[in-house]
Amino acid sequence: MYDLLIIGGGISAMVSAIIAKRRGKSVIMLEKNDKIGKKLLATGNGKCNMANIMPVENKYNTDFVYPILKQYSLERQLSFYASIGLLTKEVDSRYYPYSEQASSVLNALREELTKLGVEIVLNTEAKRIEKGFEVCGYRAKKVLLATGSRATFGADSGYLYEKFGHLNSALRPALVPMLTANDNLKGLRGVRLKAKVKLFADNRFVGECYDEVIFKDNGVSGTAIFNLSQKLARINYKNARLTLDLMPEYTIDECRDVVRKLDGIEGIFHKEIVNNIRRTTGNDINKMVEKIKCYVLDNAKLGSVELAQVMSGGLAVKDFDILTLESKLCKGLYASGEVLDVDGECGGYNVMWAVASGMAVGENV
Ligand SMILES: Cc1cc2nc3c(=O)[nH]c(=O)nc-3n(C[C@H](O)[C@H](O)[C@H](O)COP(=O)(O)OP(=O)(O)OC[C@H]3O[C@@H](n4cnc5c(N)ncnc54)[C@H](O)[C@@H]3O)c2cc1C
Missing domain, CATH: 3.50.50.60 (FAD/NAD(P)-binding domain)
Structure with missing residues (x-):
């Protein structure tokens, strides 16, 4: 005994x-x-x-x-x-x-x-x-x-x-990568950056985290995503969405000023981020800034166990x-x-x- x-x-x-x-x-x-x-x-x-x-x-x-x-x-x-x-x-x-x-x-x-x-x-x-x-x-x-x-x-x-x-x-599963719609992920596999990520479920704000994001073929990983996955694991939802603020230290007006002053975003981001943003915005500065401040990843789901x-x-x-x-x-x-x-x-x-x-x-x- x-x-x-x-x-x-x-x-x-x-x-x-x-x-x-x-x-x-x-x-x-x-x-x-x-x-x-x-x-x-x-x-x-x-x-x-x-x-x-x-x-x-x-x-x-x-x-x-x-x-x-x-x-x-x-x-x-x-x-x-x-x-x-x-x-x-x-x-x-x-x-x-x-x-x-x-x-x-x-x-x-x-x-x-x-x-x-x-x-x-x-x-x-x-x-x-x-x-x-x-x-x-x-x-x-x-x-x-x-x-x-x-x-x-x-x-x-x-x-x-x-x-x-x-x-x-x-x-x-929690502390796990998230799968997302991949139309916004083209060319980004392996790119790492620090972003302020917000999580919404059925259009309701669930939480936010400012930390590392790592892009994958079919979604995103990194500490910010892991911490938000913990919150997503606790709720029932039909549609979840992630939005990434890629320059959280700057307000939208400050961000526009910076992009104008630098005449582009090449000197700010990894070249694959630049290509990705430019693909949909061309040279339109307002559209670029919109995407920098709110980069949307739809249809977010928890990754596998x-x-x-x-x-x-x-x-x-x-x-x-x-x-x-x-x-x-x-x-x-x-x-x-x-x-x-x-x-x-x-x-x-x-x-x-x-x-x-x-x-x-x-x-x-
Ligand atoms: C890849 C990975 C990275 C991680 N990194 C970190 C990190 O850096 N920092 C951090 O804080 N946390 C991290 N974690 C989480 C952390 O490892 C776990 O939360 C922690 O190990 C849990 O400890 P535990 O003793 O409760 O369980 P476990 O470490 O899971 O141990 C449980 C043990 O029980 C055994 N067992 C289960 N069922 C039975 C049974 N019926 N009969 C006999 N044996 C059984 C299992 O085989 C296992 O050995 C990580 C987890 C993973 C998977």
């Missing part, structure tokens, strides 16, 4: 296991893959953007996260990393391992798990939780579901708690204690990380939540 059985071997599970084991609890972890931490290796393009120095307020879909993020703050997370022998650094408000290798984070976590003697059972997928509790033949006083999501790869295993009365809402960094949806947070993450419906059950209906913006906020929530469970089981 273990004190804690953890389903999943992602970062949330590993942090929780380390903290619980340091407190003297016996811990077993079941992972369906042949390795733990596979998704962690893919984060931040293999560099692992693990946290952010900016305030966390308004970075998530729900206020539920804030008490835990306050308790297990950036400082506490950084001291946790130091306690497993990992050096971190800040680059433009984002935290990374000093090596800029996600594998350094995984190695440090794995070594600590081994040092502490946490039992890890690989190639073992939990398909049922028997009351009491028993999972895959292992018995435990408490169970933590830390199964993440199937974004890019992985599994949606929130259904395991449905039999205990937990709501597990439909999942949609295989391209998503997180899933929006999951286990309803209202059924879990706001500080301990223990189920309010069945004593002894806990959930942490992305399996809960929590998603954050780009910038390290999702790993931050996975770690903070893992710490909360580890300290309270």
Whole structure:
């Protein structure tokens, strides 16, 4: 009989296991893959953007996260990393391992798990939780579901708690490129720029973000698009549209003055943007300025799960204690990380939540 059985071997599970084991609890972890931490290796393009120095307020879909993020703050997370022998650094408000290798984070976590003697059972997928509790033949006083999501790869295993009365809402890809009508994309593949992007659904304003946009054959990607996809994933709509302000620092009148003064847009934008705009506007300065200030991409849709960094949806947070993450419906059950209906913006906020929530469970089981 273990004190804690953890389903999943992602970062949330590993942090929780380390903290619980340091407190003297016996811990077993079941992972369906042949390795733990596979998704962690893919984060931040293999560099692992693990946290952010900016305030966390308004970075998530729900206020539920804030008490835990306050308790297990950036400082506490950084001291946790130091306690497993990992050096971190800040680059433009984002935290990374000093090596800029996600594998350094995984190695440090794995070594600590081994040092502490946490039992890890690989190639073992939990398909049922028997009351009491028993999972895959292992018995435990408490169970933590830390199964993440199937974004890019992985599994949606929130259904395991449905039999205990937990709501597990439909999942949609979030932090994902968007597909759009491609009539405005000709020649732009691979072009990157910073723009103020607005999202409208059925002609209603949904949100805006000023950040990087990357053009693709069939749509757009980049941080601005990812952050807006998180909002689109939460609403029902028939038609969505993106508008890009390519010179947000200038008002429309200032923009017209600049274009007139420079006698064109060649000295302002990437040549493919120039060609694209010129194709429909010719030499008409007013039309050029209109397009610069409101470049329309119609028929915007969320890209596929295989391209998503997180899933929006999951286990309803209202059924879990706001500080301990223990189920309010069945004593002894806990959930942490992305399996809960929590998603954050780009910038390290999702790993931050996975770690903070893992710490909360580890300290309270
Ligand atoms: C390509 C990519 C890039 C990303 N980049 C960033 C980034 O830079 N910064 C950031 O903050 N976030 C990033 N994210 C998001 C972040 O990686 C996740 O939010 C975070 O890893 C979630 O951690 P977790 O421990 O909750 O779940 P996961 O890391 O998904 O781990 C869950 C584990 O549970 C296992 N599992 C699932 N079901 C079962 C079952 N039934 N039985 C046994 N095992 C099971 C899975 O195999 C998996 O190993 C990125 C995601 C992707 C896909």
